[in-house]
Amino acid sequence: xxxxxxxxxxxxxxxxxxxxxxxxxxxxxxxxxxxxxxxxxxxxxxxxxxxxxxxxxxxxxxxxxxxxxxxxxxxxxxxxxxxxxxxxxxxxxxxxxxxxxxxxxxxxxxxxxxxxxxxxxxxxxxxxxxxxxxxxxxxxxxxxxxxxxxxxxxxxxxxxxxxxxxxxxxx
Amino acid sequence: xxxxxxxxxxxxxxxxxxxxxxxxxxxxxxxxxxxxxxxxxxxxxxxxxxxxxxxxxxxxxxxxxxxxxxxxxxxxxxxxxxxxxxxxxxxxxxxxxxxxxxxxxxxxxxxxxxxxxxxxxxxxxxxxxxxxxxxxxxxxxxxxxxxxxxxxxxxxxxxxxxxxxxxxxxxxxxxxxxxxxxxxxxxxxxxxxxxxxxxxxxxxxxxxxxxxxxxxxxxxxxxxxxxxxxxxxxxxxxxxxxxxxxxxxxxxxxxxxxxxxxxxxxxxxxxxxxxxxxxxxxxxxxxxxxxxxxxxxxxxxxxxxxxxxxxxxxxxxxxxxxxxxxxxxxxxxxxxxxxxxxxxxxxxxxxxxxxxxxxxxxxxxxxxxxxxxxxxxxxxxxxxxxx
Numbered sequence: 001x002x003x004x005x006x007x008x009x010x011x012x013x014x015x016x017x018x019x020x021x022x023x024x025x026x027x028x029x030x031x032x033x034x035x036x037x038x039x040x041x042x043x044x045x046x047x048x049x050x051x052x053x054x055x056x057x058x059x060x061x062x063x064x065x066x067x068x069x070x071x072x073x074x075x076x077x078x079x080x081x082x083x084x085x086x087x088x089x090x091x092x093x094x095x096x097x098x099x100x101x102x103x104x105x106x107x108x109x110x111x112x113x114x115x116x117x118x119x120x121x122x123x124x125x126x127x128x129x130x131x132x133x134x135x136x137x138x139x140x141x142x143x144x145x146x147x148x149x150x151x152x153x154x155x156x157x158x159x160x161x162x163x164x165x166x167x168x169x170x171x
Numbered sequence: 172x173x174x175x176x177x178x179x180x181x182x183x184x185x186x187x188x189x190x191x192x193x194x195x196x197x198x199x200x201x202x203x204x205x206x207x208x209x210x211x212x213x214x215x216x217x218x219x220x221x222x223x224x225x226x227x228x229x230x231x232x233x234x235x236x237x238x239x240x241x242x243x244x245x246x247x248x249x250x251x252x253x254x255x256x257x258x259x260x261x262x263x264x265x266x267x268x269x270x271x272x273x274x275x276x277x278x279x280x281x282x283x284x285x286x287x288x289x290x291x292x293x294x295x296x297x298x299x300x301x302x303x304x305x306x307x308x309x310x311x312x313x314x315x316x317x318x319x320x321x322x323x324x325x326x327x328x329x330x331x332x333x334x335x336x337x338x339x340x341x342x343x344x345x346x347x348x349x350x351x352x353x354x355x356x357x358x359x360x361x362x363x364x365x366x367x368x369x370x371x372x373x374x375x376x377x378x379x380x381x382x383x384x385x386x387x388x389x390x391x392x393x394x395x396x397x398x399x400x401x402x403x404x405x406x407x408x409x410x411x412x413x414x415x416x417x418x419x420x421x422x423x424x425x426x427x428x429x430x431x432x433x434x435x436x437x438x439x440x441x442x443x444x445x446x447x448x449x450x451x452x453x454x455x456x457x458x459x460x461x462x463x464x465x466x467x468x469x470x471x472x473x474x475x476x477x478x479x480x481x482x483x484x485x486x487x488x489x490x491x492x493x494x495x496x497x498x499x500x501x502x503x504x505x506x507x508x509x510x511x512x513x514x515x516x517x518x519x520x521x522x523x524x525x526x527x528x529x530x531x532x533x534x535x536x537x538x539x540x541x542x543x544x545x546x547x548x549x550x551x552x553x554x555x556x557x558x
Contacts, residue, residue, distance in 0.1 A: 003481075011478070012485065017551050028553070035475060035503070035518050039553040055553035057515070059477040063551060 004094035007064040014067035016074070018053040025121065027113030030106050036062045040070065040110040044118050048077050054110070061100035062107075068093050069107035078115050084108055174487040175533045179374075180323055180351060180466060180524035181491055185417070186376035192420040193378065193413055204409055206401060215412055222419025226383050229422040230349075230368060231359040238384045238405045239415050243350035244274040245395065246369035246384035249406070250346040251278045253392035254315045254367070255287060258344070262312025268292040268300045268329075270322050270506045275348055279317075292318070297458040298327035298510045302334045309341055316345045320368075321352035324493055324506040324522065325457035326466035328352065335364025344390060350374055350382075354425040355463060356433070366390045372414065376527070377421030381414030432527050436465035439525045439534060443467055446538050450545060454516065456507065465525040470507070470516045473555035474548040479521055482544045488537045491522045515554065 003011070023041035030037040036058035043051035052074050054066040069089050073081040090096050090104040176184065196218065203211030205219050220234065227234040240246045255265065267279055269291045279289045290308045292300050300318055316338050321328045331347050338345035346367035349358060353368070354375025360368055367390065371382040386392060386405065398407025425432070444467060447453055452472035471479065476492035483490055493504045503517035512520075525534075549555040 008485075011481070014551060019553075031514075037553055055551060057473065057552045057554050058475050060481045062475075063478055063548075 002097050003060060003064075004096075006068075006092075006094040007061060007096065010064035010067040010093070011060045014054075014063055016053050016067065016070035017055070019055055020051055020053050023114075025114040025116075025118030027110040027115070027117060029109045029113060030058070035059065036103060036106055038062065038066055038106050038110040040066070040114045042073075042114045042118060044078065047079075049073050049075065049081055052111075052114075058103065058106075059100065061096055061103040064093055065089055065096075065103045065107035066110075069111050073111055078118070082112060082115055084111060172487055174489060175529075175537050176489045177523045177525060177529065177533075177537065178489045178491050179526040180522060182373045182379055183376045183526055184528065185378060186421060186424055188424060189377055189417045189420045193417045196413060196416045201413070203412075205412065206399065206409065218412060218416060219410060222415045222422075225419040225423040225426070226370075229354065229358070229426045230370070230385060231361060232385050233388070235403060236360075236385055236387060238386055238402045239410055239418075240382045240384055240406060241411065242373070242380055242382040243272075243348070243369055243371035246371070246382050247272070247274040247346075247348055247350075248278050249384050249395040250367040250369055250386075250392070251275065251315065251317055252282070253395055254344050254346070254390075255282050257391040257393045258314040262310075262314045263287045264310050264313045265289050266292065266305060266308050266313060266316045266318075268294060268318050269509045270294050270298055270324075271317070271319055272323055272348060272350070275317055275319065276505075294327075294509050296511050297461075298322055298325050298456075298506065299458060299461070300329050300334070302330050302337060305334050306337050309337075309343065313341070313343050316343055318347060319351070320347045320349040320358070320363075321356070321463050322457070322506060323351040324504055325468045325510065326351075326463035327458040328356070328461040328463070331363045331365065338366075339364055344392075351466075352463060354422065355436075355465065357429060360385055360387070367392070372418035372421055375421050375425045378414050378417040381411055381418045383418070428527075433464050435527060436525055439529055439531065440464060440467055442531055443523065443525070443534050443538070446534070450542065454512070456510065456512070456520065463524075467523045467525075468520060469523075470512060470520045471545055472516060472519060473552045474519050474545060476518060476520050478548055479519075479541075479544050482547070483537070483540060486540045486544075488540055491524075492520060493522060 020041040020043050024044040025042045027040045039055045041053050042049050052070045054070050056063050056066040069084065072084050072092060086104040086108040089107050090101060096104060200214050203215035205212055205215035223234045223237050227237050240249060263286060265279060265287060267275060267289060283289055292304050292308065294300055305316060316334065318329055318334055320331055335345050344366045347365050349368050350371045351374060353370035366387040368385040373379040394405050394407065396407050401407055401410060447469060454470040456468040456470060480490055480492050503514050507517035507520055
């Protein structure tokens with residue numbers, strides 16, 4: 001396994017494991033078909049992430065990403081937390097194996113989704129949630145599988161990525 | 172670091188006596204080309220023939236029916252493509268199952284691109300192919316049936332004897348991929364009614380990179396690799412004699428020790444299964460009786476397999492999550508989906524494959540780590556309802 005030392009450390013002793021009761025925001029992403037699911041719950045005070053916890057079903061990288069993204073977001077303002085990208089999470093982890101980069105997407109997605117959920121709840125039903133630039137908010141990938149190499153969206157039955165040609169399933 | 176190896180399905184350690192035979196060969200000869208006409212060639216031929224005899228005895232074949240190859244994958248490619256090409260004029264239809272190893276399924280996919288048609292048999296919840304399904308799938312243009320002997324992910328042993336009977340009655344060539352089973356359970360090519368059988372030395376304590384294809388006399392088949400006249404014109408190129416020496420020794424040991432080995436492996440398996448029964452929400456995959464003696468596949472609900480495997484590796488316990496050849500794939504195993512597991516359950520599967528040098532004490536040690544690992548990862552999982 002070619003995981004970095006930082007990945008292994010977060011995998012071995014993940015930070016912020018669990019689920020906040022009565023959270024201010026909740027973000028759920030992934031599905032078991034692709035092999036990963038992640039739930040992030042946040043507690044917000046004065047537009048700042050006061051507490052954050054995660055639960056993850058997934059590979060070693062997915063667990064390390066969850067731990068890292070919660071560490072990075074803790075104590076940050078919501079605006080700052082929305083600037084955490086999958087790329088910055090992967091960098092903080094000292095890199096991820098190529099076919100595991102999609103796990104870092106999941107982490108940032110779950111965080112952004114939890115924040116969006118907070119805004120939606122706060123502004124109440126009938127009101128449009130605060131709009132974000134596409135780069136900032138990428139929580140729309142839920143329930144879909146993506147190529148682990150180039151991140152192109154894939155149909156469930158795909159054996160090969162139609163964009164980069166890498167094999168997805170071996171059968 | 173001291174470690175415990177429970178991944179024999181990915182490759183067995185070299186038996187000390189096999190290693191000894193290989194070293195002896197290097198020291199005494201080591202480089203003679205068996206096709207040479209001088210004394211070194213003669214010595215190499217004798218070595219080759221000894222090994223061939225031992226491999227033949229392991230499966231009750233004749234020595235001249237054994238072709239040495241570079242391993243299981245080459246043997247399988249040779250069997251399938253060799254028959255497909257030799258019989259192309261008679262027909263282009265092939266029957267297989269949906270739990271085959273990639274070296275079968277991807278070879279067939281390549282043939283499909285070339286105009287061949289493939290019918291794939293389903294399996295039941297234990298992973299068993301129904302021979303009557305195979306009979307129904309036979310067409311006038313069916314030239315080959317290829318069904319594996321024992322599955323490499325769940326251990327289930329297929330009814331090869333009955334399928335072979337059907338194939339013989341209908342004059343269709345029958346190949347079985349016996350890579351996972353050969354050397355581990357008794358095999359008699361005549362009882363199994365097979366025309367072709369693939370095997371690999373590294374599954375029975377021989378070296379990696381060497382295997383064999385059994386080709387019943389008079390079977391119409393083309394070589395996969397063309398060139399010289401080696402291996403009865405079926406496999407060109409100077410033989411990997413060092414590997415073959417190891418394979419021959421491993422085959423004779425496997426044949427001689429098989430009853431004791433099986434007894435030992437079954438003891439380990441039963442002991443492990445009893446312990447496994449004490450953990451909640453575990454599903455054991457494969458047939459309860461008709462199964463490889465040393466292999467246990469089980470799905471741990473609410474957690475993912477790779478994270479368990481890495482955590483076990485951290486503590487010095489080597490297991491796998493699926494076929495080593497498919498470890499690059501991130502999708503759930505096709506075998507587990509074929510036997511009806513849902514995706515989340517299939518993703519949480521571990522494969523423990525025991526070997527003849529493993530002990531009960533090792534299982535005790537590993538089980539403590541396994542229990543901790545499952546508890547730890549379930550605690551992180553959003554799917555696990557905390558009790």
